[in-house]
Structure formats: structure tokens, C-alpha cells
Amino acid sequence: ILVIVWQSGKAVFTRLLDGVEPExxxxxxxxxxxxxxxxxxxxxxxxxxxxxxxxxxxxxVDPDQSVAEGHAVAREVNHQLLHHLSYLNGAVIHVDPVQEAGEEHHRITSHSHDGLPLHSH
Structure with a gap:
């Protein structure tokens, strides 16, 4: 019984903090x-x-794709996510070239000026 209470309490607490289950x-x-x-x-x-x-x-995505092709991939990702996850309200899909993907790609151009926090353009 204690295990069930612990698991239920943990799930509720995670949800209260806007946390999302790893699954x-x-x-x-x-x-x-x-x-x-x-x-x-x-x-x-x-x-x-x-x-x-x-x-x-x-x-x-392939870095040789056009912007239109990358946009089409992003649109299809969004479409598939909405079909596969009934509880999904929406998704923002960000497309990067494959060798420069993710946060590291954006850290390369990160800088700070005029008292602003670290950011990239």
C-alpha cells in the first residue's frame, strides 16, 4: 500500500510542478x-x-535541404505528434542541420551585451 501511495503522490507532485513523465x-x-x-x-x-x-x-535534417523542405518535415512531425499523442495540445518544431543540431548549435552564437542575459540572434 505504501508503494502505491508513494507512486501516486510522486505523479501528482510532478504534475503540480508542470513536470512531464519520462515515458x-x-x-x-x-x-x-x-x-x-x-x-x-x-x-x-x-x-x-x-x-x-x-x-x-x-x-x-539533411543540411542540403531547402528551407521549404525543412518546413515540410517540421509540419509532418507536428502532424504525426498530434495523431499519436491524444493529450498533446500542440508542438513547436525547430529544424536544425544535422551536424549542428540542438542547443550546442545555438550556444556557438550566444553572446551577452547591454546587460541582457546570454542569448543568440
Missing amino acids: AIEEIRHAASRVPGVEDVSEVRARWLGHRLQAEVNVA
């Missing part, structure tokens, strides 16, 4: 990685907004 993150990663044109899913961030999930997904 949900993995489900998002898996659905996005199956889309043709996605070579890697470099980052998944999600949070609960009420009873619905909002996600941000970084995908890596």
Missing part, C-alpha cells in the same frame, strides 16, 4: 524520429498546461 518525452521522441526526413531528434521539452501537453522538439 511521455520518449513517446514524443519516438513519434518524431519516425517521420521521413528526420535524421535525429536532438531535444524534446514539454510541460503540462492543465490536462494537455505542450511540446518543443528540435529535429535535425
Whole structure:
């Protein structure tokens, strides 16, 4: 009984802090990685907004693709996520070239000026 109470309490506390279960993150990663044109899913961030999930997904694509092709891949990732996860409210899909994917790609151009926090343009 104590194990059940602990697991239930942990799930409720995580949800109160907008935390997302690792299984949900993995489900998002898996659905996005199956889309043709996605070579890697470099980052998944999600949070609960009420009873619905909002996600941000970084995908890596062939660097030789056009912007239109990359946009089509992102649109299909979003479409597949909405079909595979009934509790997903929406997703922002960020496309990077495969060799420069994820947060590291954006840290390269990060800088700070005029008292602003570290950022990139």
C-alpha cells in the first residue's frame, strides 16, 4: 500500500510542478524520429498546461535541404505528434542541420551585451 501511495503522490507532485513523465518525452521522441526526413531528434521539452501537453522538439535534417523542405518535415512531425499523442495540445518544431543540431548549435552564437542575459540572434 505504501508503494502505491508513494507512486501516486510522486505523479501528482510532478504534475503540480508542470513536470512531464519520462515515458511521455520518449513517446514524443519516438513519434518524431519516425517521420521521413528526420535524421535525429536532438531535444524534446514539454510541460503540462492543465490536462494537455505542450511540446518543443528540435529535429535535425539533411543540411542540403531547402528551407521549404525543412518546413515540410517540421509540419509532418507536428502532424504525426498530434495523431499519436491524444493529450498533446500542440508542438513547436525547430529544424536544425544535422551536424549542428540542438542547443550546442545555438550556444556557438550566444553572446551577452547591454546587460541582457546570454542569448543568440
